[in-house]
Amino acid sequence: MSLATLLLLADGRLPSGGHAHSGGLEAQVSAGRVGDLDGLAGFLRGKLATSGLVAAAFAAAACHRTLGTSPPAHLARATPPAHPPRATPQPAHPARGDQTPPLYFVPDISDLDQGLDARTPSPALRKASRAQGRALLRAGRAMWAIPEIGREPHQPVALGVLARAAGLGPLEAAVAAAHGTVTGSASAGVRLLGLDPYAVHGLLARLAPDCDRVAASAAARAGDPVDELPAAGAPLLDIGAELHATWEVRLFAS
Template sequence: MATPTMLLLLADGRFPAGAHAHSAGLEAAVAAGRVTDLTTLAEYLSGRLATAGLVAAAFAAAARGVAWSAGRSAALARLDAELDARTVSPAQRSVSRRQGRALLRAGRRIWPAVTFDDLPTAADGPHQPLVLGLVGAAAGLDPGQVATVAAHATVTGAASAAVRLLGLDPYQVQGLLVRLAATCDATAARAARAAEEPPERLPAAAAPLADIHAEAHATWEVRLFAS
């Protein structure tokens, strides 16, 4: 069982997995004029929770659910394929796998006695939510807690980037995150329940505009964030 401190450490944006280098698609949304102030940021973050947040949290919780199972390797490979199918944008798939590699490096250094070798061995690495599920298991988190970490990361990364990209008042941005806390908790709870279903029945909420923005962002020669 994870201690409250362990849960906080894993959810902390300073956890050494490179999350600070990503804006969760916000940089492209700002450039397109779709996020311009606190109000539109709130809409953006709510949309993230309902789509990418729900999917990531469900898959992370599902990976945590099979973490100690005898058929873990096959189960993780199936989850990886299902998540790939739900990630339409090649740029988004690449970002998820890059972040997965970064989190995997951190997990192996922090918990050297735990094996992560059953993760899918795609050339570009495993999807980040699957790695989070196994890292969460190593930290003693249960599937619901892992889902909470995943949902929380969906909004906090973009919120932090908004301060830099839009020059917003960090106190107001933090206040926005506080107001979204109940929605974040509800998303995590829904994801944890969904994670009990077979992989093909996990959430598949899509955000086509986010996919378009991700593809455009990947072509930029100059950018503040990797995604």
């Protein structure tokens, strides 16, 4: 596992569209439920324990689906083939004495995508997740050989597939998902509430152990059937997202 690669995947500057979303915070600020640093802390803890856990679990599961395979070295380039095969054996190299040719494996993640649909009652949140998944795949294909998994997977599913393509495992995928759950909304809090960015990052530092615990719990269940993966919900986020989608003027897309 490369720590530098994990940092790259979790970097908020990755051009994956996350900066355009508040993770539901804008609606809660407008409703008066979050108004200061303490309110933001409560929001982030609640989000991490619910939608953050779900995102981490599905990212870990998507990564787990491809643990036994990896793209051949000659396919580890920025631009994948136009129509990547589902399982194309590569010839063994006699000089290396290979016994089993590697496979370029495209995982079937449709059930994970459907599982996230079922766990996301809000159409607005489903749309936001798929938009971010599409953007994340576009960014990932500029860096690694990404299998064809559909045009608009949910963001956690896309994150898990990217993590595996980058050589990371389910735990690292879960860490990136949990980290992104809190950092995106925290950054939005600085803009929405005019909070001190140093104080907000101090809050993120205090939340880091919680992110680690959520990620570890999620990764431990990466091999579970979809129906048994975490399904924690946050009804106020769903309601807020639907109201937010009707606004004519807003700072964030979601």
